[in-house]
Amino acid sequence: MPIEQRSYGAPLHPVGERKAVIKYVEMSKEMQQDAVQSAAMAIDKYHDDKDIALFLKKEFDRKYEPTWHCVIGSKFSSYVTHIKQFCIYFSLEDRGVLLFKTV
Numbered sequence: 001m002p003i004e005q006r007s008y009g010a011p012l013h014p015v016g017e018r019k020a021v022i023k024y025v026e027m028s029k030e031m032q033q034d035a036v037q038s039a040a041m042a043i044d045k046y047h048d049d050k051d052i053a054l055f056l057k058k059e060f061d062r063k064y065e066p067t068w069h070c071v072i073g074s075k076f077s078s079y080v081t082h083i084k085q086f087c088i089y090f091s092l093e094d095r096g097v098l099l100f101k102t103v
Contacts, residue, residue: 023096024089026082031064035088039097049073049095056099064101071098 020036027035035056042055053070060068064086071078074094080087086101 018093020090020092022088022090024087026085026087028085032088034063035099036090036092039092043093043095056097060099060101067103068099068101072096
């Protein structure tokens with residue numbers, strides 16, 4: 001699935017046949033790729049946005065230590081405070097995905 005970044009200039013990355021568009025990012029390229037791949041896997045596995053968000057939160061808590069938060073939906077606004085270098089907001093299919101870490 002290609003990853004496209006707007007405003008923050010990252011290259012496209014293939015992950016299946018879907019395209020993720022990164023709208024805001026403050027994290028390593030490896031973690032970005034993991035976030036998009038984990039989201040794609042969760043979307044394939046679950047139908048409810050709540051379950052997808054829980055899956056992503058638990059994956060990132062396990063891989064990158066707590067405390068991660070995840071917001072997923074087709075229409076939402078947010079204003080969050082996060083630890084530097086631990087935030088990503090991207091769209092995948094018809095969903096927006098906001099994933100960020102706090103203290």
